[in-house]
Amino acid sequence: KAGVTQTPRYLIKTRGQQVTLSCSPISGHRSVSWYQQTPGQGLQFLFEYFSETQRNKGNFPGRFSGRQFSNSRSEMNVSTLELGDSALYLCASSLATGTYGYTFGSGTRLTVV
Amino acid sequence: GDSVTQMEGPVTLSEEAFLTINCTYTATGYPSLFWYVQYPGEGLQLLLKATKADDKGSNKGFEATYRKETTSFHLEKGSVQVSDSAVYFCALSDSGNEKLTFGTGTRLTIIP
Numbered sequence: 001k002a003g004v005t006q007t008p009r010y011l012i013k014t015r016g017q018q019v020t021l022s023c024s025p026i027s028g029h030r031s032v033s034w035y036q037q038t039p040g041q042g043l044q045f046l047f048e049y050f051s052e053t054q055r056n057k058g059n060f061p062g063r064f065s066g067r068q069f070s071n072s073r074s075e076m077n078v079s080t081l082e083l084g085d086s087a088l089y090l091c092a093s094s095l096a097t098g099t100y101g102y103t104f105g106s107g108t109r110l111t112v113v
Numbered sequence: 114g115d116s117v118t119q120m121e122g123p124v125t126l127s128e129e130a131f132l133t134i135n136c137t138y139t140a141t142g143y144p145s146l147f148w149y150v151q152y153p154g155e156g157l158q159l160l161l162k163a164t165k166a167d168d169k170g171s172n173k174g175f176e177a178t179y180r181k182e183t184t185s186f187h188l189e190k191g192s193v194q195v196s197d198s199a200v201y202f203c204a205l206s207d208s209g210n211e212k213l214t215f216g217t218g219t220r221l222t223i224i225p
Contacts, residue, residue, distance in 0.1 A: 004156075033212060043202065043215040056211050090156055097211060099145050099164060104156040 002027065004105035006091050012111045018079040021108045025072050025093030031055075032074040033102060034066060037088040046089075049074055050096065081112045115140045119203050119216030126193055126223055134188040134219050136177075136203035144205040146170075146179050146186040147213070151200045160188075160201070195223045 005024040013019050025032050034046040045058040049068035066076040072093075078085055088109050092102035120135040138144065145164045149157040161170030166181035175190045186203060203216040 006156075031211065035213075042217050043213075045212040045214070048211045050211070058212070092157075092213075099206060099208075101145075101147055101159045101162050101206075102213060103159065104149075106156045 004091055004093050004103055006089075006105035006108050008108060009106065010109045010111075012113060013081050015081055015083060015112055017081050018077065019081060019110060020075055020077050021089055021091075021110070023074045023076075023091030023093075023105060025074070025091075026103055029093035029095055029103075030072050031094045031096055031102075032068055032072060033092045033094075034074070034076050035090045035092065036060075037090060037107070038086075043090075046076065078110075083112050086110060086112045115144070115205060115207050115214040117203050117205055117214055117216040120219050121217075122200075122219040122221070124219060124221050126221070128195055128223055128225050129192045130223075132188070132190040132193045132197075132221070134201055134203075134221070136186045136188065136216060138184050138186065138203075138205050140184075140205055140207050142208040144207045146177070147204045147206070148175070148177055148186070148188050149202045149204060149215075151202065151218070153199075157202065193221075193223050195225055197221060198223045 031050045033048040048056040052068045063079045068074045088107045090107045092104045094102045116139045147162045148160040150160045161172040163170040163179035169178045200218045204213045
């Protein structure tokens with residue numbers, strides 16, 4: 001059974017550019033969440049989607065957005081990149097709720113220069 | 114709001130030593146509790162979970178018991194191995210709130 005797949009694994013972007021990260025959840029999982037991991041702030045929740053609808057959103061500026069497609073695949077977009085956006089972005093999926101835990105992907109390492 | 118407080122690291126132990134990593138939480142509802150582990154260069158792996166008070170989660174020799182009276186979910190292992198070296202995160206998912214709130218993580222190093 002394939003796990004959660006995130007692409008690309010590594011990305012280098014220039015300040016001011018925009019970036020799109022992709023996440024394919026485990027087959028049958030309908031909930032997809034995104035997290036940002038940095039040494040200073042730790043793991044912070046970005047947003048969660050279920051059946052193409054955003055159910056929950058964290059405290060991030062509007063430059064961070066996401067969407068989910070009918071096949072449950074999800075993308076997140078960051079516009080007007082800042083140096084502080086450099087982080088490991090993790091995607092997680094679950095069947096429907098987080099009650100029994102989420103399965104995480106290996107992450108996309110974004111470096112903004 | 115929800116929060117998780119985890120034992121500060123790093124923690125260094127000798128192989129076969131007993132491990133405890135403390136975790137306490139604050140939540141408004143009835144949360145599920147988790148321990149995740151992160152190996153270098155990888156994402157998070159679910160180590161164990163407990164969904165209600167007095168539940169014990171266990172996996173790969175690790176255990177944690179959901180203690181509502183002390184709002185705690187301490188991770189324990191009787192005999193650690195070098196391969197257990199990783200960063201461990203305690204987390205909660207509050208009822209009706211589809212997100213995980215994480216502790217700051219505890220880096221564990223096991224020396225032979």
